[in-house]
Amino acid sequence: MADEFGAALTALDRAGNPPQAFCDVVADTFPVTGAAVSTLGDVLGSETLAATDATAARLDELQFDLGEGPCWDAVTTGIPVLQPDIRRFGGNRWPTLVSALATEPVASIFAFPLVVGPLRFGAIDLYSNEPVTLDATSASRVSAMAEVVSRRVLQRALENLGLQTEDGGNAFSRRLIHQATGMVLAQIGVTAEDARLVIQGHAFSQGRPMMEIAQAIISGDLRFSRLNGRIEVDE
Template structure:
């Protein structure tokens, strides 16, 4: 089983250009019925990136329409929202629960998509029977969600046309590399995630990575960890 998990994580990591199959390695390891991956909130907007089946897609659609449900809880807290018996928690989200009352859903689990302190969406899982998601499967799903987070942000940046191409001059590369080190020191995250955060900030402000990097180096901008999201201080 450990080998299967490692193989699934590796397969997921290799799917950088293809979003449609992202749920397949997850469902090969985690014993649930279906899964969906979505972006949420103002940064990337609310969109289903991919869903394994029509029920998983419907769960996302209802959450977008009503602004409530496990994915919103996971996004708000930065922690998994685990509901092994959906019927017993219907009062928590009355409109969401009513909209899905006719669907064969008995368990719901949502894991936030996070890069450093930036929360961009959720990985939703559902099962047609009540079930506990054991600690091992929960930890493995968190690993999957981490891999998916990078894929989703890179996809959004590609589709928006934000690339490193305008920042490929030697001086720009040096400044961006230096700023990446600043973000690593501030947040304690990997170099890959720090680079993605700089790129994401450039996207959100409509500026170049070089400009964002210069602001970081000159302390005109810092990334701070808050309870709900990335906070940019100027």
């Protein structure tokens, strides 16, 4: 089973459209009815990237419009939000959303953040039309798939903005960025590709050149660290 899931992760990473690829397999992989993948908030704006069905898309739309719900909480905290019976137990936390869902076939919602380094920019929402629980193994696997989707969504966004290969255009700047990448790799224990993506994403979110972020990392003015499984910025 672990080998099968590893193969599924590899296939997801190689997919031309990872958000849609996730939605294509979610109902067969987890005990849910459907799912949606969206960007959320100021970094990349609020947009549904893929959805299994109209209900999943509607659930995203309601959370966008109301400014509350599990996906917002997942983005804010950087950790999954699991609500197996939103009608019974979600009213105090998300009263407006629960009221709006009165006529929708949604009973359970599980939201997982899209995160690269300290940058939180979206969520995966899974829903069920009957109250269900998501066990620890399933939650761990959704989180692993969310990591893959997160990287690919941010890479695509940076490519579309022309920022994916920003390095100042000369050997000196490339060396500095390479050095900074190695430092981030050591600080948070990720691959070189992910360390560079952390630098790129942070530069984009701060509206600063990638070269400037690299220099701050090398000088020690900017560090990344792990806290309770999350990557934080120390400035």
